[in-house]
Amino acid sequence: MRRTPRNWAIVAAAAAPVAVTTAAVAAQPAAASNGAVVDHGTLVELNHSGVHGVVTLVERDGQLRVNLNAHGLEPGQMHMQHIHGFGNGTQAHCPDMSLAGPDGVLSFADGLPAYGPVLITLGHDVTPGSELADSRTFTSTDAGAAETSLGAYDQYVIVVHGLTNAGTFDASLPVACAVLSSNGS
């Protein structure tokens, strides 16, 4: 893509650790060039974290732009954000806290039956404060497939991680999850 939208400078600045690969854009269906598909979701807390926020996904021409805003995060800690799902037609869900089991703490593994594995890493950010505001663009999955291979994004969820439990910070603990719904084009 030759176009450089002016507000992408902030993306470049923030996205240093994210490998942006040049996917094969040649296989675009012509119809995709007309409109973007927009999905959005509300980040709802997990593990009683108090974290909430919103996400917006815009997919167009083999590029996925993800805007993520979260509040209530533990300051000065690592907060990973991912698109989770199954990629096989199984609908991903945000986990119910009943999956946490007897210890009452929903671990990364506890949530897997609901949200599935990581498909795209959106960021690994240490937030100076309690807020996170990302706007990043992806052309491929973590596995190196074109992002278009994931199909409709409303079958996936977005999970934010990182919480102190029993006095120890655990970067993997889920703190918020968003179900995605499509606005169409």
Ligand SMILES: [Cu+2]
């Ligand atoms: Cu995740």
